[in-house]
Amino acid sequence: MDAQTGGALAPHVVVQVGAARIGIPAGCVERALAAPEHYTPLPRRQGALLGMLAVDGVPVPVIDLACWVALAGAVTGGAPSHRRVVLLRAGDRMAALQVDVLEPLAALPASAVQRLCHDDDPEQLFHSAAIVPASGEMLALLEVDHLFDLARSWCAAAGIDVAAVDEDAAGTGQATHSWAVVEAGGELLALRADDVAEVTPMPEHVAFPGGPGVALCTWRDSHLAVLSLARLLGADAARAAPLLAVLRRGEQALGLPIQSVRELRQMPVAPQGVRADAPGRLPCLTVSHDNGETLRLVDTAALFAMHPEASLNLAMQPAAGGGARRNDDTYVVLDAGGKLALPISACEEVLHAAAEDCVPAPAGGATLNWRGATIAVHDLRQPVGGAMRRGKVSLVVLRGEAQPVAVAVDQILSMITPGSAELTCMRRGGESVELLILEEESGSSTYCVADPAALLRRSAASV
Template sequence: MAVSNALCLAEFGIGALRLGVPVEAVVEAIPLPAAPDRLPRRRGALAGVVEHHGRLVPVVDLARWVDVGAVEHTGAGAGIRAGARVLVLHEAGRTVGLKVDAINGLIDLQPEDVTRLHHDDDPEEVFHSAARTPEGGQVLSLLDTARLARLAAAWSDDAAAGAAHAASNEAAGAHADAATRLYALLQVGAQQLAVPAEALTEVIPMPALARFGGGIDSAWCSWRGRHLAILPPGALLAQAIDETRDEAAPLLAVIERDGLALGLPVRAALRLDSFADAGLSAAGSVVASTYDRDGVPVQLLDDAALFARFPEAAISGDGAPERAHGAGHGARGDSAAHGAGNACAYIVYEADGLAAVAIDAVERILGPHEAAAALKDADGAACMNWEGRAIPLRELRAPAQAQQPAPHLLLVRGADGLHACAVARVHILIPPGGGQVYRIGKNIEFITANEGAAQASYRIADLAAPSAAG
């Protein structure tokens, strides 16, 4: 299994084991028949045969090869769970099914997260590498799809299946089935929303939210060091407005596209499934209605249309500016929505989190030694000595940071005169034109700027205001 690039894994469970397989190898997850058709074998790990879109696919039961332990039942909401199912896998022209007990969603891993543990390259073994998940630190065994099919000596061959399918279509005068796409199904209010599997980064417990204000019903949170805009209630599914309020939703689904991200409050993550998405973009909206194989209504999400409709996703940008703000991501033409280059420099500081302030508002920055001297005679009062007079001191640091004796001080001149703001440290300076400024609502602004190979986003604080806070 190649691990030279970042991996997006579909995570699933067999007994007590947690396993992962590259999402590009997953064709579909289908229900396990109560009595699968049998393919008699004297030995091996075949659990039977299932039909998948007109072709017969052998199903492997790993429990017949290795000790998988007992199934562990966990609380609802921990992941995408669907009970016993068949994971249809495809690699190198071969399709094989795998019997699984649970499908737990998608996980992103970096190459350094993957460790090869078995080095003997035993042709009789199906696992050689493992990974520790970024969230929770649990260990996944990585499944090699091609090796699984080879060891089982059972698969459905693309060439044979394609010839049989073409002959069947020619005889019936039918057209080939529409292409399908793998989706993750989420419970949003009383409805099911299908998000393209490659666009769903993770589903996490709902974090603390902050309101944008300014008359708009939306929020944001911190996620992986970035600012993440949370979609307002009913933004996608109008019929679920009363049931999708983020305060009531226990989970947050993070959806990414082209370096941008948006958050969606959800009640539960359900399962992986496949749907034909032909004509989805022609629907003229962010979602299009369809039905699953049981006749349950499902709303398919067009992730490209989603990010075009909600340009506030730009505050989460982690890639180059031309990627984050390129074609396909702007339904509005105003600079506040798209972001404008910063006309003045900004100082990024750490207080209770990272924030930025326009350098025009800051008269001077005092390092720890100068700050200690200025605070020497304050005797605990909310003031400091500056040029022979006492000026107000605002503590912007978190309580734990405020216990440290040597802050940095930003001297700021506002409408009520000069005052000092205590911060933990000064992080970076963003020069004019070095970032993009975004306005959400009437008075909430962010600035994004490159930091090495990535791009970071900072909330802009107005420290000159009488009630300024970091």
């Protein structure tokens, strides 16, 4: 993965070889392994090849970057103790790097990358460097395509059939994803590498107004909600977390306190395990391995759906007079592509209708015969692809300017009575956003208060 343009963040795996710190595009890193004592020797050693390493039955060339980091001015006093092997993959090309230290992920904006060498020397692996925003330290950025090209030529010169290696690598196993395995609250968690923007030292943070267990910190000139690991894991007390894993999906972000990053690991797209979705707890899939290790694969999408505070990173500020207060109104909690709280004062009726009662309209959308009148129906449910929807349709009839309008939602979840939750107000640019925070024995739940007019403006497909 190349550095992204504009304000986008490009996650990089950071490794250390000697005294040099190197950034590798996270999309090219398949996993990290413990380094063996010896590699399979080559018939004729060429270039920077150390030998071959069998990974899932596939021979992979192992490359030593020491000569490049020495040219870059790294101090290598004595023989380095290479403790890790980082496996790289791009399509059907595979290679491994021997490194001393595997560090946490870093997210690099395009503005942080500086081109230092402007030639296209195929023998050079480092043309650019970047300043890590969180620490101010410099990374040398690895040119992964050049590395694969060099590895191929060295293997050919050493008498290794690279084409056969590539063919085997492309045909092994099932589809996989890269996961960052971290230690958090005494547990081993796995986070989708694509969802990890960066891992940074834990910043100073303050309690979120009215949000039990949630804290606020500053990240990239905006607020970031820091989740409570003790609440998510159901623990009485959490161990000190020196690091913060910043999870990002689109424009939203959440902070998860962690103790350390163990490794990057490749795991099946659809692993087998026990699903956990208890209210207020960490949504995850628990996977047990033969070696006794228990790993919790975090469902990032579900975690973000639980926490509307993920939108706080959009340059949001507490609104004037936005301190927490008890709710005066009754709210209906519904799932419409995400959990929302809707004031019941905006609703005419909540009902379940047969699918055939929602009649397709000639201009698109659908209509419903409600109390003797024909009203429009907007579909706010999650797309289901080509699958047929079955059973009843959950509908909320909203008061409209001219006449009522019905919205179809995925599910009507619950009702929050007056005085049972806390309301807090935040500002995002010139827009005011209300959050409803409900504290129960099972944990804390936070819902974004829906604006009925905004719901009706949302793009809707036909029921």
